[in-house]
Amino acid sequence: MEAGDKRQVRATITDVAARSGTSIKTVSRVFNDEPFVRPETRRRVLEAAAALDYHPNMAARSLVRGRSFLIGLFYENPSPNYVVDLQTGALDRLHDERYRLLLFPCENARAVSGRLLQLARTSGLEGIVLAPPLGDDPQTVRDLVEARMPFVRIAPTTALDASPTVGIDDGAAAREMTDHLLSLGHRRIAFVQGDPDHPSNSQRLDGFRGAMQAAGATVDERLIEQGRYTFESGLAAGRRIFADRQRPTAVFAANDDMAAGVVVAAKEAGLDVPGHVSVAGFDDSLISRVTWPQLTTIHQPTYDMAHAATDALLALIEKRPLTPAIRLQHQLLVRGSTTRTASL
Known part of the structure; x- marks a missing residue:
């Protein structure tokens, strides 16, 4: 290194051993979570590592153990707000864990059907x-079950006993918003x-129809419009x-x-919201809070679902007890985009 070059030299396992007064083998045993x-x-080892900003080489540890410590999050959703919450929930659960997350955005479920297991294996996923x-693609579920690949699904509607699941009651949430x-x-x-192609679509539509029917209100089929979950x-x-x-x-x-x-x-x-027309959404994503007026919406705990699904996957991989079906609660959030109809 040339004189005046102040670049910091990366700490090594030898540095940690010297600072903690232990051997290199002991430091290795600590970071590999070995007993005894x-x-x-x-x-002392962990304090020395923190002081030196030392981080073990995950690739080297994986080679020694014959494991990758990699898990994959596969998703197909056109809403960037939903995807960010998914990713953040999974990543936060892995904080301070030995596992690392790989992201696999998919064009659609049909495109990856029959190929997902191969993608997982070639990526070394555990x-x-x-x-x-x-999670509702039958070929994907069948392939993963037959290969005994540990997997957890968020909000599936079919083959519910095939894997651990995490979700909310979309139909009940849509009924509450309609009410x-x-x-x-x-x-x-x-x-x-x-x-x-998303099961949540039919569940939310059914919830809307059910609430309207229960209230004796007519559903005008001309006002049922098709969207794609995009702005x-x-x-x-x-x-x-x-x-x-x-x-x-x-x-x-x-x-x-x-x-x-x-x-x-x-x-x-030329319509005022909510003066002329009330508008309501679903998810409680970031866009609901930056739109003006802010959107009345259903809080779907997407972050919590991804966090819980990742936690369940770790338990599955490590053969620890887990809850096979986790149902999280939604919440109606009333904001400025809805008000009483002007006819009252």
Whole structure:
């Protein structure tokens, strides 16, 4: 190194051994979580490593143990807000763990059907978290079960005993949102569907229909619009809805990205939200809090679902006890985009 070069030299296992007053073998045993290391010795090694900012070489540890300590998160979702919450939940669960996360964005479930197991094996994965709708692809589930690959699914609707699962009751959540709009006096309510390949789409639509039927309110089929869980599809659906002379007094979109698109379409049509039309979404993603007015929405604990799914996967890999089916709670969040209908 030339004189004046102040670049910091990376600490080595030898440095940690010297600072902690132990041997290189002892330091290695501590970082490999081997038994029969005295607590006081372990403490000294870890303190020395922290002081030196030493981090063991994960690749080298994997070679020694014959394991990769890699898990994969496979997802296919057009909403960037949903994906960020998924990734953050999984990554936070792995904080201070020996495992590392690989991300596998998929174009759609059909494209990866029959290939997912091969992707996992060539990547050296020890386990998999499947986000919807991948967990409902029968070929993928069958391949993983037959190969005995540890996997956990988020929000599946089929073959529920094939793996541990984590999710919410999408139908109940959609019913609660619809009941909220009905309680405000709305009866002519439009619904913007999500991606038809996602099981959550049909569950949320069924919840909407069920609440309307229970209240004796008529569902105008012309106001059931198709979206794709994207802002652009919500904008297009909103433009079609507000082009109708008999416009609705409220619109319930199956996710926040589409609801934000509906808000923009309403403003394009000269409509005030919520003065002329109430708009509601689903997910409680970031866009619901930056849209003006802020969106009334259903809080779907996406971060918590990914965190819990990753925790369950680690338990599955390490053969620890786990809860096979975890049901998390949703929450109705009433914000500025909904109000009582002007007809009251």
